[in-house]
Amino acid sequence: MIRVAIVGTGGISHAHIGAYLHFPERCRIVALVDIIPGKARRVKEQYGLDAEVFLDHHDILDRKDIDLVDVCTPPFVHAEISINCLRSGKNVVCEKPMAASLEECDAMLKARDESGKKLSIIAQNRFREPIRNLKALLDSGMAGPVRHAQINSFWFRGHSYYDLWWRGTWEKEGGGCTLNHAVHHIDMLGWMMGTPERVTSILANTAHDNAEVEDLSVSVMEYPGALATVTASVVHHGEDQELIFQCEKAKIAAPYSVFASQPQPNGFPLKEPDRAFREKADAFIASLPPVPYEMHTGQLDNVLTALETGGDVAITGEDGRRTIELITAIYKSGAERKTAALPLSREDPFYTVEGIRANVPHFYEKTVSVMEQSGDMTFGADFRQGGEKK
Template identity: 55%
Template sequence: MVRVAIIGTGAISGSHINGYLEFPDRCEIVALCDIFPEKAKQTAERLGLKIPIYNDYKTLLQQVDVDLVSICTPPYTHAPIAIDSLKAGKHVIVEKPMASSLDECDAMIEAANENNKLLSVVAQNRFTNPMMKVKHVLDTQLIGPIVHAQVDSYWWRGHSYYDLWWRGTWEKEGGGCTLNHAVHHIDIFQWMNGMPSEITAVMSNTSHDNAEVEDISIAIAKYDNGSLAQITSSVVHHGEEQQLIFQGRDARVSVPWRHTASKSKENGFPQPNPELDEKLERVYSQLKDLRYEGHTGQIDNVLSAIEGNGELLIDGIQGRKTLELISAIYESASLSKTVKLPLTRSNLFYTREGILKNATYFYEKQTAVDNFNNNEITVSGEER
């Protein structure tokens, strides 16, 4: 039985808690921690959990027998809490983004390796049927070499969204929509398409003058083989349509699932390729659905790895790759230059100090509320 502690009981913690409750024969939640202990107490009472409540995670680590820690706190706290937990001999699953800088990612990965503990970074969108199935279709290489990819991470957030005390600041949130919303699609993108060799990006704040950070960014990624990708990250798009499109030499596939295969006429103009279209549809439709999706699917993966029954799909290395891409976007957009990958310690956006010094500050954050009365999260317009 894996004993679990949840650190941070804000809105996203519900996805973790509900995930663990799906596996009562494999794990149990034994403690909650929040700097606002009343919020943790309300969470425990609502779920009927008669467990201790802490306002200091270090005290929890010292006093409670825990095997796995779920970190659901603001981004700037991820690295210290994860490192302390790993050094205390606990496995860790940490919410996205993994940390505020690549330097912190390196320290987290080192702590996991030195203490022989598992470190998993939340990327729950990998654990969905459409994403898993499209990844499998791409792995078959039926569409040919990918020549262009399009990532549309479109979200919409009202002005008050950035009133929460830690949001909208480079110091505490670590960035805007590119880091905290598009992180899901950027993770999927690098998982499916690999890491590019350079990034050129721009960003702006068009609608949220209560935030230092961007509310839209557009990046162009280039690969050594000449292929290109465009990544749009936004919290100003009504309707929140989101998609990933992969254009291969012979066909295109996308999430949401769609495919089109073409072949050339004698004069170079396109004509349908129904044989390849049928192959793509057959491969996709024959894949089995996942037993668990989203956070529950990732928690199942983490528990299985702890039990010795599989490998982590998203470990610290994978989480770091996603942050590296985002850091390159921020460096390119802030300094108005093309940034080469991989990033090294000489890059200005490698450390948290470098980010705070060199990032573009759009507005001064002047509003800070402790909590919202309504903590519901919506995903693509649907309550969650």
């Protein structure tokens, strides 16, 4: 039985709690930690958990009855809490983004290596069936090499979204929509195409004058023989999120879409697509086994399995760091108004939290700060095979 402590009992923690409760024979939540008095206790009562409640993660470090700590706090303390827990002999799952800087990511990796414990960074969209299918189709080589990737990380957040105490500042949120929303899609791009050679970006805040951070960014990433365009936004109505890969032989995408153009002798496309290619792609997708558990449930199932068997976690600290490096390159390029080359060195001012804060644009002053907000947390459009929303 794996004993779990959850640090941070805000909105995203409910997805984690629900996932653990899916496996009552394998794990048990034994501790809840939140700095806001009464918050963890309310969550305990909501789910009927037999768990102790704490105000500070330091209170659980010496506990021997905790095997796994799940960090669901705001980003600015991800590294501190994860490192402390790893050093105290506990395995760690950390919500996205991994940390506020590459320096913090490297410190987390060092603590993992020195402790011999496991570290997994949340990237739950990899456990969505359409995303798994898209990755498998790309890896099969059926469509040929990628020529262009179009990553639409489209979200909508009203003006009051940034009123929550930790949001909207470089100090506590660590960034805007690029770091905290597009992190999902940038992770998937890195998973499917790897790290680009260069990044050119523009940052803007178009609709949230109570936030220092960006609410819109547009980036071009250069790969050998290919380009990727990434739009990160919290100003898009409808939240229609897409991953579109234009390959040599066809377009393939999530939500699931396949289209193979056929050229005429003059190079112009025929009116009818290559239906044989579509049928071949459909048959390939149909041959794949179902994903047993999706989203957070899928990833946390993988973490539990790794702890039970001594195997590796599917999404590692290195995966989390790669995503932070791409996001940092976006911020560096947008702030300096020039192309950023990868990899970023330890001497780069954007390697540290202090360097990022000193160099990024502060669009507006945060003037409203509330401890809690009412309303449901929604996750945007999903990537189901037909593209329909939940």
